[in-house]
Amino acid sequence: MPRDIPVGNGSLLVNFDHRYQLRDLYWPHVGEENHTAGHPSRFGVWVDGRFTWVSDDAWERTLDYAGDNLVTEVTLYHPQLALRVTCHDAVDFHENLYLRRIDVRDETGRDREVRLFFSHDLHIHGREVGDTAYYEPERRAVFHYKGRRWFMINTKKQGQAEGVDQWAVGIKEARGKEGTWRDAEDGVLSGNSVVQGSVDSTVALHLDVPAGGRATGWYWIAVGDMFEEVTRLNRTVREKGPQTFLKRTGDYWGLWVTKKEHNMADLPPGICHLFRRSLTILRTQIDNDGAIIAANDFDIAHYGHDTYSYMWPRDGALVSAALIESGYSEVTRRFFDFCHRVITEEGYLLHKYNPDGSLGSSWHGWYQDGHKRLPIQEDETALVLWALWRHFDEFGDIEFVKPHYRGLVIRAADWMCRYRDDETGLPLPSWDLWEERLGVHAWTVGATWGGLQAAANFAEAFGETDLAARYRGVADEIKAGVREYLMSSELGCFARTINRNVDGTWSYDKTVDASLIGLWYFGMFAPDDPEIVATMETMRERLWVRTDVGGVARYENDTYHQVSKDVAGVPGNPWFICTLWLAQWYIARARSLDDLEPAMDLLEWVADHDLRSGVMAEQVHPYTNEPLSVSPLTWSHATLVLAVEEYLDGRTDFSRCPECGQPVPVVRAEVSSDA
DSSP states (O other): OOBOOOEEOSSOEEEEBTTOOEEEEEEEETTEEETTTTOOBOEEEEETTEEEETTSTTSEEEEEESSSSSOEEEEEEETTTTEEEEEEEEEOSSSSEEEEEEEEEEOSSSOEEEEEEEEEOOOGGGSOTTEEEEEETTTTEEEEEETTEEEEEEEEETTSOBOOSEEEEEEOSBTTBOOHHHHGGGSOOOOOOEEEESEEEEEEEEEEEOTTOEEEEEEEEEEESSHHHHHHHHHHHHHHOHHHHHHHHHHHHHHHTTSSOOOOTTSOHHHHHHHHHHHHHHHHTBOTTSOBOSOOOGGGHHHHSOOSOSBOHHHHHHHHHHHHHTTOHHHHHHHHHHHHHHOOTTSOOOSOBOTTSSBOOOOOOSEETTEEOOOOOHHHHHHHHHHHHHHHHHHOOHHHHHHHIIIIIIHHHHHHHHSBOTTTOSBOOEEOTTSSOEEEEHHHHHHHHHHHHHHHHHHHHTTOHHHHHHHHHHHHHHHHHIIIIIEETTTTEEOSEEEEOTTSOEEEEOOOBGGGGHHHHTSSSOTTOHHHHHHHHHHHHHHBOOSSSOOEESBTTOOTTOOOOOTTTOSSOEEHHHHHHHHHHHHHHOOSTGGGHHHHHHHHHHHHHSOTTSOOOSEEOTTTOOEESSSSOHHHHHHHHHHHHHHHHHHHTOEEOTTTOOEEOOOOOOOOTTO
16 A cells, blocks of 8 residues: 655654555654554544544545645545545654644534544554553643653644543454554543553544634644653643644755756646655655665565565665755765665675664575575665765765775775676676576666776776776776677667576576666666667567556566566556656657657656655556555655756757747767767
C-alpha cells in the first residue's frame, strides 16, 4: 500500500496510507526505528450517535499537500453524516513533534457534538513486547514508552487548555484483544489508566460544531528519549500555540524548496509542481546523519520480510546528483561523510547500510563455486566518486573535499584499478544494479569508468598528475574492453551482461535492459554515438509498455511484482526511473528545441501517472496505474529532478529565430563512435 503523504524533518518521519491511516513512525533516524512496524493507527469520528473510521469506504478522501512544502492538506467528506473534515499535518522542521490541525464543518444546519478519536498501535523499537502506555492526569495526556523511546499524545480545542477528553489504554494482539480502537466504536472510551506488554491507546477530542459552522481542534505526538524531553515539547506547544509550529514548518519548507532559482516559465504547470514536490519528498527520505534511504514504505516487508529502509550507496549517489544540481550542498555533504565512514579499508562499499551506519541485511554471499566472492555491486563504489566530483565541480567545496581525498577518493579508485580482469581490462564480475545476477554489466562498467574519471579529476586538482594519468589509463582500458567484449553483432547493440564460460569464451545476455544507459550517462560514450543510438532505440522499442498506461519497463520479462505474462505487450511493469532515463537520453542528444519534445512528452507522462500528492512509486500496474512495490521511491523522485534540471540546461543551449519563430539548431562538434 503506498504512502501517499510523508512528513518529516530528517529524524522523525511519519507516513500515511491512502486511507489516511498513520502507518509508519520512524525515529530517531529516517528508516530506523519504525515504532508502528507498519500497523495502522486509526482516525475516527462519532457524531449523532454514529461512529465511523475515516478509512471506511463511505468517506471521500483527498490526500495532498497545502503547497510547495511539507504541510499536508487532507479533505474528508461523509455524505450521509453531512460532515466535512479538513486536516493539516506536519512534523516540525526543528523539533521531533508531529502535529495535526483538524477543522470540522457541519453541513446539516444544526448544532452538533463531534467526537474525534485517535488510536495508536505502537510497536516501540519495531516490536510489541514490553511496551507501557498510561494516562497522566496533570497534563491530561497519554504516554507510551519503552527504554529510551517516549511518545506523549495530547489534544487541544481552539481557545481552551490542552488535554484529552477521553482516553483508554489496553492490550492488543494478545488474549484475543484487538485493541482500544474497538473500544472507541461506541463513542465512549473506558478510561483505563495503565497497561504493559503489547499495548495500544486511543484518545478523544470533543468539538462543539455550530450549525453550518466550523470548529477547530489540535492533536500532536511529542517524541523523545526521556519523559523530560517529551513534556518539554508539550509545554512548548502550550506556550507558543500549535498553530505556530504548523506555520513555521510551512514557511521553512517553502523557503527550502526555492533555494535555487529556476526559469520554468515555459514548462507545463504539472511538471513544475512535481519538480518542487519531488524535492520536498526527497528530503523526507534523508536522515540528518547522511543516510539517503531508498524507501520507507513498510508494507514491502510482507513481500520479502525485509524493507527498503536502507542506504544503498548507488541510490544515494544518484539522489545526491539531483540535490547537487538543485543546490543542496548541505544535504549531500552529509551523505559523502557517511560513505567515508563506512567504506572498507580495501576501498569498496558493501551492499547496503542501516541509517545509523551499521551494515544492512544482504543476499549477496561471500562464497561461490568453492571460492571467496566479494558481495558487492561495483557501481555503488564508483558512483559515490562520480557524485562527489559533481559536488566539488558545482560548489568548489575544497575544505569539505580535502579530508575525503585520501580516505574515500584515492582508496576507492585504487581498489577499482585492482579489481579488474587482466585479459580484458574490464571490472571483475559483481552484482548488477538490480541485484539479481552476477557478471560484467554494461551499467557497472559505465559507472566504473565515470568513477575513475572523477578520481582523475580530483588527482589533477590536488596536483597528483601521475595518479590522474594512471586512473585515466585504466578508464581507457575499460572503454576498449567494452568495445571489444560487450558489443553484440547478433543484437546489433550492446549487451547488458557478459560472463566468461569455463572454456574461456563469453556468453551474452540478450535481454534488453534499461540500465544500458550507464554506457553513456556517466560519460564513457557520447549519447549520439551510433552504437549508443542503436542501443537506446532498441531499448525504446522493446521496453515500451503497450497498454493505455504506457511507460518503460526495467527489462524484458521482468518478474518482480509481475502482473502480466504478455511479455510482448508488457515486457515488465512501467518504472518511473526507466521512463525518465529515456527522456534523459532525448535531452542529452538534442540539437534543437524540437529535439526536446520527446523528452517533454515523457516528463508529462510521469506527471500524469503519479499520485495526486505527487508521490511516485517504484513501478505502477501496467493496466490500472496503481502503485506497485514501495511508494514513494526516493530514486524515482531524484530522477525526475535530474531530468527536469537537464531539460532546463538543455533548453538554454537553443534559441528561436526572432523573425520567424523557428528553432535555431545548436552548433556542436560532431562526435565519432570512438570518442
